[in-house]
Amino acid sequence: MIVTTGMKPTDEETAQAKALARELGGRYVPRGNATLASFMRRYDSKQVLVTGPDGLRLHTADGDQPLRYHPGMALVRVKRLREGARDPLVEISGVRPGDSILDCTAGLAGDSFVFSFAAGPAGRVVALESEPVLHAIVREGLRTYRTGMVDADAALRRIELIRADHAEYLSSLPKNSVDIVYFDPMFRIPVYESSSMEPLRGVANPAPLSHEAVREARRVARRVVVLKENRDSGEFERLGFTWVKPKKTSAVAYGVIRVEHH
Numbered sequence: 001m002i003v004t005t006g007m008k009p010t011d012e013e014t015a016q017a018k019a020l021a022r023e024l025g026g027r028y029v030p031r032g033n034a035t036l037a038s039f040m041r042r043y044d045s046k047q048v049l050v051t052g053p054d055g056l057r058l059h060t061a062d063g064d065q066p067l068r069y070h071p072g073m074a075l076v077r078v079k080r081l082r083e084g085a086r087d088p089l090v091e092i093s094g095v096r097p098g099d100s101i102l103d104c105t106a107g108l109a110g111d112s113f114v115f116s117f118a119a120g121p122a123g124r125v126v127a128l129e130s131e132p133v134l135h136a137i138v139r140e141g142l143r144t145y146r147t148g149m150v151d152a153d154a155a156l157r158r159i160e161l162i163r164a165d166h167a168e169y170l171s172s173l174p175k176n177s178v179d180i181v182y183f184d185p186m187f188r189i190p191v192y193e194s195s196s197m198e199p200l201r202g203v204a205n206p207a208p209l210s211h212e213a214v215r216e217a218r219r220v221a222r223r224v225v226v227l228k229e230n231r232d233s234g235e236f237e238r239l240g241f242t243w244v245k246p247k248k249t250s251a252v253a254y255g256v257i258r259v260e261h262h
């Protein structure tokens, strides 16, 4: 992995690129006037991470749009929540102010954002991401992105993003230690009409959710374990979740395991 800056970097952007190269085991290369494509050829690298005034961007050799942090649809969902509207994940998970949530599959932390807003300042959201580059991009985004709304920005800043594999992390937690455990793994069957996860392909961990992780989640959750998946994936049945009927038009479904107090 090559890490560099934009063409006219500030000292801070240069320092950040150097620090990220160390963190990610990559190589810092001063940008000069070079194109990113020339870096990819010269260093035989398929990815270049670039610091800049608008945060981090990951450019890939396939020439697709660079990956950057953005709250995407989650921002729309948070705006709706502020106006008192309902959100399927909020309803299905039963999240309420003061809750603690463990989001086991952070990605761009969109669902974490919704959870964080719904749980409020007294709540706690810990979000886990296994992939180092994604973790770095989202960490910087959560730290600096401005929505224009003080309460929404505060909800972003409160998310505690941790670089970890969720099965390992869950096994380190005491039983009954969070209210809600949430999984949104990369879908077995991609939902092409919803392209919001498309930029993550190639960067995200594509592994299916394991029985071990679900077993640990049941132990750690006080109230509920929630899984988001494609309704046709067979994952709810395979992993023992009760399917929650999606809206007719949506391929996205939720499954729940309600945890008995133990």
Ligand SMILES: C[S@@+](CC[C@H](N)C(=O)[O-])C[C@H]1O[C@@H](n2cnc3c(N)ncnc32)[C@H](O)[C@@H]1O
Binding pocket: 104, 105, 106, 107, 108, 109, 110, 111, 112, 128, 129, 130, 131, 134, 164, 165, 166, 167, 184, 185, 186, 187, 197, 200, 203, 204, 205, 206, 207
């Ligand atoms: C579909 S995305 C999650 C999207 C997220 N819910 C959102 O709203 O932005 C799944 C993410 O989980 C991560 N992931 C997959 N397996 C993981 C594991 N075992 N531990 C931690 N993160 C994992 C992937 O790298 C990917 O970024």
